[in-house]
Each structure stands twice: as structure tokens, then as C-alpha cells.
Amino acid sequence: MLPNGPEAFYAAAGKAAADKELNRKLDNASARHLEHLAAAKREFAAYESERDLARRIKEESIERLDRLLSELRQRLEARGVKVFFAADAAGARDYILKVAREGGVKRVVKGKSMTTEEIGLNPALEQAGIEAVETDLGEYIVQLRREPPSHIITPAIHLSSEDIGHLFAEKLGMDYSSDPPALTAVARARLRDKFLNAEMGITGVNFAVAETGTLVVVENEGNGRFCITAPDIHVAVMGIEKVIPKFEDLSHFLEILARTATGQRFTAYTSFLGAPRGANELDGPREMHLVILDNGRTRMLADPVMREALYCLRCGACLNVCPVYRHIGGHAYKSAYPGPIGSIVSPGLFGAAAAGHLPFASTLCGACREICPVKIDIPRILLHLRWKMTEGGEKVAWPQAAARVRTAARWFARAARYPGMVRAAGRLGAVLLKPFAHDGYLRRMPGPFGAWTRVRDFPAPPANGAGLADSDSGFVTVDRYETVMARIRRGLAPGAAQESANHVEPSPPPRTLDADELRAQFIAAAGAVGASVIEASTAAAAVEKIAAILSNAGADSAAIGAGITIDSAAVTARLSRGGCRITTVGGPGATQAALKESLASVDAGIVEADYGIASSGTLVMVADAARPRSLSLLPPINIVMLRAARILPDLAAVLRIVGPQAASAHPIVMITGPSRTADIEKRIVIGVHGPSQLHIVIVWQSGG
Amino acid sequence: MNEVTLFATCLGEEFFPGAIAAARAVLSRLGLEVIVRREAFCCGQAAFNEGMRREACELATRFLAAHKAGTPLVVPSGSCASMIKVFYPDLLAGEPTLLEAARALIPWVHEFSEFLVDVLGVADVGASFPHAVTYHPSCHLLRELQVVDAPRKLLQNVRGLRLCELPRSTECCGFGGLFSVKFPDISAAMLADKCRCIEQSGAEFVVANDGGCLMQMGGGLHRAGSRVRARHLAEILARR
Structure with missing residues (x-):
């Protein structure tokens, strides 16, 4: 719109x-x-200092925008990503339509992207005969109503759960319910099929890292992960301002973005991508495009005051x-x-x-300025x-x-340049208006003041002079506070009351935690976002725990990633004994078709995380041929094994370690709790497109 | 030397002369000699906020001719004070001489409550006002000048005064200068919220340090038939 x-x-x-x-x-x-x-x-004690750091990085990024964008483009192109710069909305639309036509695309699944709203992409796709399906719950709701989103991150904020219940009853034929979990479950069921049968996924980009050529997509529901994992073609659309220099810079943004946008430490999913599917990989897009959009942004850049608007994180x-x-x-x-x-x-x-x-x-x-995470004035x-x-x-x-x-x-x-004249006019006006005043107010005023009195009364200007008479009539001038004289002299010195504004103390570095403390912190944080955490002293004990989780959840079938560091044959044998049908995915000779087949109906996916983040209870997984991305996305139950020694204190520590992997374009996902949404009345519902259960099994013993 | 200049402000002169007289009385009682310079009528804020910088610049020129660095300048309005302290440098960026005059003057400019509490170090002016009062922090005072506690401190020390909590106090009253007459529907909706919160506070008076907010809240309360009255902080502090 x-x-x-x-x-x-x-x-x-x-x-x-x-x-x-x-x-x-x-x-x-x-x-x-x-x-x-x-x-x-x-x-989060460091919120203020992180805000300042994030702002500084945006300032520097915008100052070096040309170099950063060319670095980003070069890295992505070297890996086979097609990078397209669009001067305006039409240019971006046309390119995406061309890619869709060439790829024989009939259906597009879309992750939440305001930039695609800005360029009017959906009407263009529909005109070209391509079905465009919004998959974020809020976007799905407003699309059913055939109206645009009314909020950047909560598109259906203008609707109550009752409104949405009536909408779903009418458009989707379900029985009326205003229960957010019930409504969410309907959307999940409806959209699963669309995800798996779309030729193209389109998403926005939250950050693009020049140094490593990495695009970062932040979301909660898992719909974004579907859009960048399931279809054969992925198109990412971003404004020119989204690029930042270094991979490690991400920590400052990711620490404040979710907190400001939704009050979460991190969103449930943070995906890092930088290349089409690798030679041995079983999922992910075969073709990847990045559209980088100007559309008036360079006009803003050229204006030193407006430039700051480009720091916006769209929170x-x-x-x-x-x-x-x-x-x-x-x-x-x-x-x-x-x-x-x-x-x-x-x-x-x-x-x-x-x-x-x-x-x-x-x-x-x-x-607005007060709450803005990057303090845009x-x-x-x-x-x-x-x-x-x-x-x-x-x-x-x-x-x-x-x-x-x-x-x-x-x-x-x-x-007003002639004070004597305005004062005289003011006095005259006061005298003329006096007869119409009641109780010091006027109910109706002429001319441009009419808009005022349409909605409230107008204070009648006092007619007895402008009130600047030298007498203190009505007030008794008595005692002087002699004691304040000394203070006056001190206080009158210019600048005395001016200090301390806006200075933010950098927060002290957190105390180094030992392994036990890190584990305890991880467990508390993961629990707080709705994950269940179980500890096991050995790998064998972990397998027993996994068997118990499957049996408690009533799971009949599970898929296990070949990349797990416990002997997967032993795991399969033990779990099968419990009556669960177990498939190993991602082993030698695996195919995409086999993966799709195995994941289509299994109850649980069993994977191993590469790292854990203690401060937020986040799991970090680097995908490859033996550890397909879909395994932690499609099955409704996700069981994740995590070695205790792999728990790191915070996001910054993890980013330092996975930076090289991002630079070599391994897809990375950070998972914080089960998938969730707050798109209906800002009420939290667990379990949208990604798993609704997340079980973490921490294994103390190192090695196999 | 214990001389201060009091800027009456255009809204103060036209609509709230009682508040200006009260501010003057409070300052006089503290042993200060209060001067009002009649050569300037308006700081230019309304024109500046509407994008009319030529007109605003003319008014700023007059203002700076009338008010010089060296004497504290007390402004009984958060938005007028922020116009001078925060926005004059933007407005006058292309006028080196005026900019220099503004820069020299700015450290001497103080909003009324901030001057009393932070400069003079006075939190108790010896006032007495046996009524229930609530305080509306005007947006510019709060967010441009970061004056948060001074008005509350002053009110807390008034004999007999019961300070009532204002729900959602930091939300704008909807005045916004010309916004109030250019977008009256939006302004009225914001005002209705503010009036409801004022009623909920249980106060008999709502206090603000800004003529614009006083016009807006006073007019809104009066139209709604409320018994609550809007008053400038100085009008409370001047009562004995």
C-alpha cells in the first residue's frame, strides 16, 4: 500500500x-x-551499552555503505548467489517476476518482509498468475482479509482474537473459536502443505554481513526457516542499509533487536545463510537470489539529517x-x-x-526516540x-x-516580530471575547481556531492586561531565603546543571563462569523459553533419556541425523526396542527425496547441537550433508543433544567461533525455545510452523 | 549579582498571565531580582515546528537581541526552553553570528522548575496548597530537557498538598502546537485519554509546566464538564 x-x-x-x-x-x-x-x-544490564554500540556500528556502516555492499556482493556471487541491485520498486518486482517465470514458479511462500510490502510485490505476483502465500501468522491473517499489515512486526495488531475467529470460520471453514492456540493450529495445518509444495520462498533480511557474505533472518514461527529451506528457489529482498561490516558485530544487534521488538532475549530462530545448497546437502534452495533495493534510500543518504533514518532495525x-x-x-x-x-x-x-x-x-x-534501540532522533x-x-x-x-x-x-x-503590536492586538481580542467567555473558557472560536473549539474549550485570554504589571498583586512578597545566595552564585555558573546527559557507562565485563555455572545458566534460560532440559552423565545415559522422551510423548516414529556424535546404529537399536520406528537421515547415499519422505510424517527429529549459549538457552547448529536443516524444523518434536563442554557463555563467544563457518557459507541456525508467535493480541502461543516441543539432552561426558 | 530574566512566553502573556506573575513572585521571594524583557514576545517555536524556518529565524533574532549571556534566563515552559536550548542550534546553523549568540546564551537558560531545584538548590519554596494535585510531565520538558524529578520535588514540599499518581503520565496530551488544530480528530482522541487518566488520579488540579499542555488539558477538562482544573506549577508554588 x-x-x-x-x-x-x-x-x-x-x-x-x-x-x-x-x-x-x-x-x-x-x-x-x-x-x-x-x-x-x-x-539485561548491558542493554544501554549494547544500544550505543549498535548505533555506532550503524553509523560506521552507513558511512562506508558503498564498500560494504560491494564486498557483500562479491562474496555472495563467488558462491553462486545471484545479487541484483534494484533502483526502484518496479526494478525489484520485475527481477523477481523474471526469476519466477524462468523457474516455472506457480506458488511462492513468503516470510515476513516489509520491503516486499514497500515494493508492492504480492499484487505483481498475483497479476502474473503466481500464488503468493504469506506464512507469518499475522501476515496470513491480514492476507485472508485482503488488507495490508497494520504494524511492522505485528501485522494483525488491529484485530481481536474474536475478529480472527470469525475470519477463519468464514474463509477456512473451521468452527468458530477465538482461542489463539486453536487458531494458530489451523494456520499451521493449512500452511504446511503450501511450504512443501512451493517452488519459491521469498524473505526479507534483517542483517547482511559484508565480511562473511552472510544474510541473517530473524523470526519466531519457523515460517522463515521453511521459506529458506523447503523451496528450490530462495529470493531475499533487502534495502541497501541492511549491510554491516563484521560477523561479530551481529552480537550487538541480536542482543537488542528481539528484546526491543518483543521483549525476548532472542527470537526462536536466527538463520544465517550465504549460499545455495551445497553439493552434498539434502535440503536448502538450489538457487539463491539477493535483491538489494534503493527506492529512495540514497536520497535519504544524501541528506545529512535524514541519513540517520537508515539506521532503523524495523523493530x-x-x-x-x-x-x-x-x-x-x-x-x-x-x-x-x-x-x-x-x-x-x-x-x-x-x-x-x-x-x-x-x-x-x-x-x-x-x-519514539526514547525507545528506539539505535536512538534515531x-x-x-x-x-x-x-x-x-x-x-x-x-x-x-x-x-x-x-x-x-x-x-x-x-x-x-x-x-510577533513586533511585540507591542501583538500585545495590543491580544488585549483587544481579550476585550472583544470577554462577553462570550464562561468560567474562563470559550466554547466556540472563529477562523482557524474553530478546529480547536470543535473538540475542546479555548481558554479566554484574561482581559485585564497582559499580566506583566510590576506588582505581585494577589501574592505576598515576604521572606527571602538568604541561605540560598551562595548557591545562586555557584549555580549561575554556565554549564553547572548541564552535565551527565546521555553518557552511558559501559557495563562491566561479566564474571567468568565455570562449567557448572554455565550449565546451570543454560538450563534456566532454556527452561524460561519453554524448552525442557534433561541432563545425562554419559552418551549411553543420554540415549536412555531420549527413549524416555519419545515414549512419554507417545512418539511412534523418529528421524535421527547421521551427524550425531553417538554411534547412531546403537541409538537406532535402543530406540527401536522401545517400539519406535527410527530412520537415519543424511547418511552416505542419502537423497533429497528420501529425506522428504522420511520427514513427511515422523513425530520427532533427533539432532545434535554444535554449541549452546548459556545466557539465552540457545542451541547453535551448523548444517551440512549429515545434518540436514529440515530435521530440526519439520517434525513436531525436536530432541537436541548438546555436549556440556560445548556450552559457551554468550552470543559474542559463539559468533567468534562460528564466524569462519559462516564465511565458508555453512548454513547456521540458532534455536531458542520451540517455535512461537504473539501475532494474536500479542499473546504467546507455542508451536507454530516449527516444532512445538523442544527437548534438550545435555551430555556431561566428552567424546563418544 | 542576583538578577534573573524571566521569559513570559507568548502563550504565557496571552493566556496565562497569572502563571507568569506567579513565577515572578516565587523567584522574587527567593531574593532574586526578576526582569522581564518586553522586546521579545515569542521564541519562534510554533513557526519552527511547522517548517517555517524563515519566520522562526526572525523571531529567534529578536529573542537573542533581547536576551544575553551573563544573566540566568528562566523559562516557565518546557517546550519554549527546549526550543532555545535544543533547537536554536539547528535553526541557526546557517547564521554564524546568531549561532554564536545562541551558543553563549544556552548555558544560562533554565526551565523554571529545573532552575529552582538544580540551580538554586531549593526544593521547598514555602508554599501551601491544601489540595489533591497530579502532575503531567510535558513531553519536551521530559524528553528534550530530561527534567524529570524537579517539578515533583517542588510539589512534594508544598504544605497540605497531596500528590496523586497520574496513570500513563508520560503519554502526550495531544497538543503538539499547530497539530492540535491541523489534526483535531487525532489530538482530541489523545486528549480524551489524558482527561480520563487525570480523572482517575483523583486530583482536583492537574499541573504542568507548559502553556500548550495547559491550554489542551484545561480546555479538554472544561469541555467534558470536569471539575479538575489545569494549573501551571508556579501558580501552586506561589500560594501560601
Whole structure:
């Protein structure tokens, strides 16, 4: 959806502002988000310093944007990724359509991507006869309603669970239910088939690392992983601003992005990819494309004030705190990017005539800047844009009423150069208005003030002079506080009250934890995100634990990755004894067809993680031929073995170790808890497209 | 030398002269000689916020001619104070002489409550006001100037005053200068929320340090038939 001038905005915003129900839904969702965020900040002491570091990296990245993009392109192309730079929306759309045509694509599954909303990709695909299926739960819901998302990360924030229940009953023929888990289960069932029978997956990109040529996709439901794993063609679409220099820089962004966006430590899934499927791999796209989009971004880059808007991580937090957004919702903006961030990027992306009014639709309250993880000075950019739209040669077609207010403001500003004159006029006005005042207020005012009294009373200017008489009439001037005189002299020194603003102390480095403490921390963190964790002293004991998990879950069948470091034949033998049908996937001679076949209906996937992250309970898995990506994605139960010695303290430590593997384009996934969503009323539902159960078996003993 | 300049502000002069007189009284009682310079009427904020920087620059020129570094300048409005302290450097970036004058003046500019508490070190001005009062932190005061505690400290030390918690206090009242008349529907929806929260606080008076918020909240409460009145902080501090 593209903005189309102030008239349409006025109509939609006026209607939405009067919609009490919409306001209630947005207030509830925002309140929930802010609670989660506050809790996330409380438990992460380094939040503020990480924010500053993330901002600094964005600043540096944008300053070196040309070099970083060319480095990224070079690395990706060397591995067979097709990189396409699009100057505008049409260019990006056309390229994607061409790839789809050449690949004989009939169905596209889409991960959540605002950039594809920006370029209007879905209508273009549909026009070309290609089915485009939105797979993020919120996006799926709004697509069923044939409307655009109303929020950057919570697309269906304007709908209640009842609204969604009625929608599913009508469009999907299910019995009415307003229960978020029940609604989520329906979406899971409907979309599984689409994932496995789509020729192309399209996703956005959260970060692109130049140094290693890595694209990072962050999500919770597992739908993003499906889009980049199941179809034969993967197309990633990103704005030019998404590139950052180094792999290790990611830690600063990943530590703050989920916390700010949803209050999570990490999202359930963070995928790292940089190449089409490797020679021996059994899953992943055979063909990979990256579309890098300008579409007005270089205009923003050229303006030193606007440039900062390119630091945005698209976390959506500024929408939730914006009092304007919370009263009019996302649709009124008529832009893929609503809310404060939308009001600063939309004029750059869609032009002044379409979106130049948006920077004015703000009270400049600054709540957005306060919450922004990279501290974008949104109010300052709004002011800058207002100036450009007024004196900078770009024009907004204001409706008559707004134009009259602006004219009055201009005349007031001109008159105010002559204080004596305005004061006299003010006194005259006060005298004239006096007869109409009741209790110090006026119910109706003429001219441009009419818009004021339409909705509230106007304070009657006091008629008895401008109040600057030298007497303190009405007040008794008595005792002086002699004692404060000394303080006055000290206090009057310029700058005395000015210090300490904005200085952030770097947080002290965390104490080094020993192996037991790391394990305990991992167990607590993984438990907090809904994973079950069991410890085993030996590999043999671990196999017993896995057998118990399978039997407790009532699993009849399981697939095990050949890459597991316990003798897989022994595991298979033991588990089969428990009555479970076990298949080994990814062994010598394995084929994609066999993998698909084995994973289509198994209850559980058994894999081994390469590393664990103690601070967040995250599992890190590097995929290869013996450890296919689908194994931890398709089966509803995921059992992951983790060697205790492989538990590292934090994300930064893991990124240092897996950096070289990312550089050689091994696909990596970080898993934090079972798949989840909060797309219905911001209520957390466990189990969407990825596994609904995550069991972690920690093995103390090293070696086989 | 214990002289301070008080900037009356355009909204103060036209709509809240009582608040200006009160600010003046409070400062006088602390032994300060209070001067009001009548050569400047408006800091230019409304024009600046609307993108009319030519007009705003003219007003800033007048303002800077009237107010010089060397004497503390007390501003009884969070948004006017932030206009001078935060936005003048942006506005005047292309005018080296004016920019220099602004830079010299800025360290001397203080919002009213911040001046009392942080500069003078006075949290108790000897006021008495036996009523239930709630405090609305104006956005510019809070987020441009980071003045958070000073107004509350001053109110807490007023004899007989019961300070009521304002739900969702840091949410904007919906004024936003010309926003209030250019987007009256959105502004009214925001105001309705604010008025509801003020009623919930149980206060008889809502206090703010900004003429714009006072116009908005006062007008909204009055239209809704509420008994709650909007007052400037100085009007409370001047009562004995």
C-alpha cells in the first residue's frame, strides 16, 4: 500500500481516531509489549551499552555503505548467489517476476518482509498468475482479509482474537473459536502443505554481513526457516542499509533487536545463510537470489539529517509507544511503514506529494526516540522534513482547513516580530471575547481556531492586561531565603546543571563462569523459553533419556541425523526396542527425496547441537550433508543433544567461533525455545510452523 | 549579582498571565531580582515546528537581541526552553553570528522548575496548597530537557498538598502546537485519554509546566464538564 496524499490520510485517520474499539486493541497490545520490554531490560544490564554500540556500528556502516555492499556482493556471487541491485520498486518486482517465470514458479511462500510490502510485490505476483502465500501468522491473517499489515512486526495488531475467529470460520471453514492456540493450529495445518509444495520462498533480511557474505533472518514461527529451506528457489529482498561490516558485530544487534521488538532475549530462530545448497546437502534452495533495493534510500543518504533514518532495525517499537499510531492504527498511514519511523521514511521512499504530510502528523513528543534501540532522533528528522515540505521546494497539497491554519501561523509569526503590536492586538481580542467567555473558557472560536473549539474549550485570554504589571498583586512578597545566595552564585555558573546527559557507562565485563555455572545458566534460560532440559552423565545415559522422551510423548516414529556424535546404529537399536520406528537421515547415499519422505510424517527429529549459549538457552547448529536443516524444523518434536563442554557463555563467544563457518557459507541456525508467535493480541502461543516441543539432552561426558 | 530574566512566553502573556506573575513572585521571594524583557514576545517555536524556518529565524533574532549571556534566563515552559536550548542550534546553523549568540546564551537558560531545584538548590519554596494535585510531565520538558524529578520535588514540599499518581503520565496530551488544530480528530482522541487518566488520579488540579499542555488539558477538562482544573506549577508554588 502506498500513501496517496493528505486528503486520504485525513479521512482514514479521522475515522480511526473515533474508533474506540481499535484504540482499545492497540492500547492493550502496546501495554503488553511495553511490559515485556521493561522486563527484558531489567534482566539485561548491558542493554544501554549494547544500544550505543549498535548505533555506532550503524553509523560506521552507513558511512562506508558503498564498500560494504560491494564486498557483500562479491562474496555472495563467488558462491553462486545471484545479487541484483534494484533502483526502484518496479526494478525489484520485475527481477523477481523474471526469476519466477524462468523457474516455472506457480506458488511462492513468503516470510515476513516489509520491503516486499514497500515494493508492492504480492499484487505483481498475483497479476502474473503466481500464488503468493504469506506464512507469518499475522501476515496470513491480514492476507485472508485482503488488507495490508497494520504494524511492522505485528501485522494483525488491529484485530481481536474474536475478529480472527470469525475470519477463519468464514474463509477456512473451521468452527468458530477465538482461542489463539486453536487458531494458530489451523494456520499451521493449512500452511504446511503450501511450504512443501512451493517452488519459491521469498524473505526479507534483517542483517547482511559484508565480511562473511552472510544474510541473517530473524523470526519466531519457523515460517522463515521453511521459506529458506523447503523451496528450490530462495529470493531475499533487502534495502541497501541492511549491510554491516563484521560477523561479530551481529552480537550487538541480536542482543537488542528481539528484546526491543518483543521483549525476548532472542527470537526462536536466527538463520544465517550465504549460499545455495551445497553439493552434498539434502535440503536448502538450489538457487539463491539477493535483491538489494534503493527506492529512495540514497536520497535519504544524501541528506545529512535524514541519513540517520537508515539506521532503523524495523523493530516496530516506536509504533507501540507513539500516541498518534495508537489512536489511528497502521492502515491510516497508507504506507508499508506506519508510525513514527514510517513518517520519516515514507516521504523519502514515496515522495513529498504522496507522503509529505506524514511528518506533520506528530506532536513531537519524543517517545519514539526514547525507545528506539539505535536512538534515531525521529523528532529532529520530522522537523527537518517539515522544513523541506515548507521552504525546501517540496509541496504538500494541504486540505483547505489545514492550509488556513498554516497561513494564520505564518501571519502570527510575522506579527510577533513586533511585540507591542501583538500585545495590543491580544488585549483587544481579550476585550472583544470577554462577553462570550464562561468560567474562563470559550466554547466556540472563529477562523482557524474553530478546529480547536470543535473538540475542546479555548481558554479566554484574561482581559485585564497582559499580566506583566510590576506588582505581585494577589501574592505576598515576604521572606527571602538568604541561605540560598551562595548557591545562586555557584549555580549561575554556565554549564553547572548541564552535565551527565546521555553518557552511558559501559557495563562491566561479566564474571567468568565455570562449567557448572554455565550449565546451570543454560538450563534456566532454556527452561524460561519453554524448552525442557534433561541432563545425562554419559552418551549411553543420554540415549536412555531420549527413549524416555519419545515414549512419554507417545512418539511412534523418529528421524535421527547421521551427524550425531553417538554411534547412531546403537541409538537406532535402543530406540527401536522401545517400539519406535527410527530412520537415519543424511547418511552416505542419502537423497533429497528420501529425506522428504522420511520427514513427511515422523513425530520427532533427533539432532545434535554444535554449541549452546548459556545466557539465552540457545542451541547453535551448523548444517551440512549429515545434518540436514529440515530435521530440526519439520517434525513436531525436536530432541537436541548438546555436549556440556560445548556450552559457551554468550552470543559474542559463539559468533567468534562460528564466524569462519559462516564465511565458508555453512548454513547456521540458532534455536531458542520451540517455535512461537504473539501475532494474536500479542499473546504467546507455542508451536507454530516449527516444532512445538523442544527437548534438550545435555551430555556431561566428552567424546563418544 | 542576583538578577534573573524571566521569559513570559507568548502563550504565557496571552493566556496565562497569572502563571507568569506567579513565577515572578516565587523567584522574587527567593531574593532574586526578576526582569522581564518586553522586546521579545515569542521564541519562534510554533513557526519552527511547522517548517517555517524563515519566520522562526526572525523571531529567534529578536529573542537573542533581547536576551544575553551573563544573566540566568528562566523559562516557565518546557517546550519554549527546549526550543532555545535544543533547537536554536539547528535553526541557526546557517547564521554564524546568531549561532554564536545562541551558543553563549544556552548555558544560562533554565526551565523554571529545573532552575529552582538544580540551580538554586531549593526544593521547598514555602508554599501551601491544601489540595489533591497530579502532575503531567510535558513531553519536551521530559524528553528534550530530561527534567524529570524537579517539578515533583517542588510539589512534594508544598504544605497540605497531596500528590496523586497520574496513570500513563508520560503519554502526550495531544497538543503538539499547530497539530492540535491541523489534526483535531487525532489530538482530541489523545486528549480524551489524558482527561480520563487525570480523572482517575483523583486530583482536583492537574499541573504542568507548559502553556500548550495547559491550554489542551484545561480546555479538554472544561469541555467534558470536569471539575479538575489545569494549573501551571508556579501558580501552586506561589500560594501560601
